[in-house]
Amino acid sequence: MKKKQLIQKLVTVGFCASIGLTTMIATGADVTEAASSDSIATAKVSAVSGQQVVNYGKNFMGVPYKFGASTSTTKVFDCSSFTKYIFKKYGVTLPRTSAAQSKVGVAVSKANLQTGDLVFFSSGSRANGKNVTHVAVYAGNGKILHTYGSPGVTISNLNSGNWKKTYLKARRVL
Structure with missing residues (x-):
C-alpha cells in the first residue's frame, strides 16, 4: 500500500x-x-476525550437522583449509574458501584486531574472518611459533574464545601 x-x-x-x-x-x-x-x-x-464525556453528561442536567437507580434508565440516576451510563456511550465499561469504579483505570493525583477523570468521595449517610461512597466526573476548572440528592445531575465545585472535605482519590479511565 x-x-x-x-x-x-x-x-x-x-x-x-x-x-x-x-x-x-x-x-x-x-x-x-x-x-x-x-x-x-x-x-x-x-479519540474519546474527557470533554466529550462531560458534554454528553451535561445533557442530563436536572435528571433526578434515586439511590440504587437501574442502569437501564435515564429517568433517574444514582452517582455510579450516571457515570456508568455516560462512559458506556464512548465504549468504556465501568462497574456498577462507586466503590468498584474506584478500582479501575489508573490512579491520578488531585493536582493532575484532567477533564473526564473519575473522582471519588466518602460522603453521605454511608460515609466514614475512608470508604468510597460517591463518584463524579471531573469537568475541568475545579468543577465536577455528578448526581446526588435534590439537585439531581448537577455541577459542583470540587474545591469547596462538602466535596473538598470528603474527596478521597481519582482514577483515569480514558
Missing part, C-alpha cells in the same frame, strides 16, 4: 473512531492490517 493511501485510511479510521463508527473501521484487508498497528490503537483510545 502506498504511503498516501495508508495515511488516508489512518485518518478515516481515526475519524470513524472519534465519532463512534467502529463498525466502519475493519472493512478491507488493508484497513484491518492498518487497524492492528500500534498507531491506530493509540488513535482509537485517544
Whole structure:
C-alpha cells in the first residue's frame, strides 16, 4: 500500500473512531492490517476525550437522583449509574458501584486531574472518611459533574464545601 493511501485510511479510521463508527473501521484487508498497528490503537483510545464525556453528561442536567437507580434508565440516576451510563456511550465499561469504579483505570493525583477523570468521595449517610461512597466526573476548572440528592445531575465545585472535605482519590479511565 502506498504511503498516501495508508495515511488516508489512518485518518478515516481515526475519524470513524472519534465519532463512534467502529463498525466502519475493519472493512478491507488493508484497513484491518492498518487497524492492528500500534498507531491506530493509540488513535482509537485517544479519540474519546474527557470533554466529550462531560458534554454528553451535561445533557442530563436536572435528571433526578434515586439511590440504587437501574442502569437501564435515564429517568433517574444514582452517582455510579450516571457515570456508568455516560462512559458506556464512548465504549468504556465501568462497574456498577462507586466503590468498584474506584478500582479501575489508573490512579491520578488531585493536582493532575484532567477533564473526564473519575473522582471519588466518602460522603453521605454511608460515609466514614475512608470508604468510597460517591463518584463524579471531573469537568475541568475545579468543577465536577455528578448526581446526588435534590439537585439531581448537577455541577459542583470540587474545591469547596462538602466535596473538598470528603474527596478521597481519582482514577483515569480514558
